[in-house]
Amino acid sequence: MERFAFVIHPLDVRDVARKFSFTRFLPASVVEWAIKFLPPQKVAxxxxxxxPYAEAEGWFVSCPLTARQIMSLPPDYVVEKIIQAGHLAEMLGAKILGLGAFTKVVGDAGVS
Structure with missing residues (x-):
């Protein structure tokens, strides 16, 4: 069986509230400040x-940074978060990793 993972991230703080409902009562700046300290998590x-030829299973793994953070935080910090998400995917058994949304525009688009 083939195994894969796909790195996703919240587009904005409203997406964070889907996973952590209490955050909808907090200012967006507080939520963005707090989530950047979270480790990547298995989402699904x-x-x-x-x-007819094969089976596959996979995981959505979160990179806990909003789109705004991905574009504004230092690239080294963002790349490290994405690498951490990749390590989690590897621990889950993924052999292929996809970069979703803004994670693919950091650095050299996932080439290195």
Missing amino acids: HITGIRS
Whole structure:
């Protein structure tokens, strides 16, 4: 069975409230400040992917930075968070890693 992971991130603080509902009562600046200290997390386990030739399973792994943070924080900090998400994906068993949304525009688009 093939295993993959896809790195996702919240586009803005409203997306953070989907996972952590209490954050909707906090100012956006507080939420953005706090989430940058969180480690990457497993968000979802995807199963049941089948074709006549193979099966696959995977995970959505969060990079806990909003789109604004990804574009404004130092690139080294952002890249390190994405690498941490990759390490989590590897620990889950993923052999292929996809970069979603703004994670692919940091550095050299995931080439190195």
